[in-house]
Amino acid sequence: MTTRRVSELPKPTEAELAILGVLWDRGSGTVRDVHEALYAHDGGGYTTALKLMQVMHAKGLVERDDSQRAHVFRAVVSKERTQNRFLSDIVERVFDGSASQLVLHALGSQSASREELKEIRQLLNRLDRESK
């Protein structure tokens, strides 16, 4: 038994999320890539990044191509899926399950540009039409 169901991938921790961010941006990356993108500038150790990525691999969050000496990692979970995962979590735990409450808060307190407001309005229109 070596397989693992995708739906049961654990929620990435804080440090893991930062690493996933780098991998999503780059498509893939070595430990060195990640270390330089995240840890090098504040003195974080190389092995710290390595260990985290090993743990992530053990959890199934990333896959690894070890045909090269410097293993190349790639995110298994998509950025969108992970965003939705975190979103559901926070809606559930902090907004009493109401996504629109979250939206109202987000629009009210965080700033959005006119361009972004327009984009949101368009989506809103589409949702309105669809739920007719």
Next chain:
Amino acid sequence: MTTRRVSELPKPTEAELAILGVLWDRGSGTVRDVHEALYAHDGGGYTTALKLMQVMHAKGLVERDDSQRAHVFRAVVSKERTQNRFLSDIVERVFDGSASQLVLHALGSQSASREELKEIRQLLNRLDRESK
């Protein structure tokens, strides 16, 4: 020096958030209240709730009226403030700092009723007028 700046209250943990939820709902509550609301039904121990609330008090997340034998707890942080706190966090860490990206995701993947959509549209209109 016994005072503590509000802005430096720590982010509530998962378990603490659940307890805050009960206190926000009820306005205030004893350990027993919280235990029965959250832990009793799945066999969670009374002292677990107590300990968590003691920790929360030490952190300054709740205040305590110990004039009664059963101490009465009350949330120090408001629900709205905490919601925004979590929102900023997730926007920063998962949505590359873009609140509108989060809104688009939330609207797209989570369901919202027509009533809620209307409410959102009204806020959108107001924001549009204000940013004129």
Next chain:
DNA sequence: CATGCTGTACGAAGTCATTCGTTGAGGGGT
């Protein structure tokens, strides 16, 4: 071949969140 560089593997330590068992204090009822 020795040295140095770059890489992985592994385990230990520290911190934090969570859970629970035990203890002792305080009252109320008998």
Next chain:
DNA sequence: ACCCCTCAACGAATGACTTCGTACAGCATG
């Protein structure tokens, strides 16, 4: 006065996340 119930206090155990030190392998250069 004595027993029982409810409660707060405290410390211990566990488990997860993070960080880092050390060890070792492969490879190139002198």
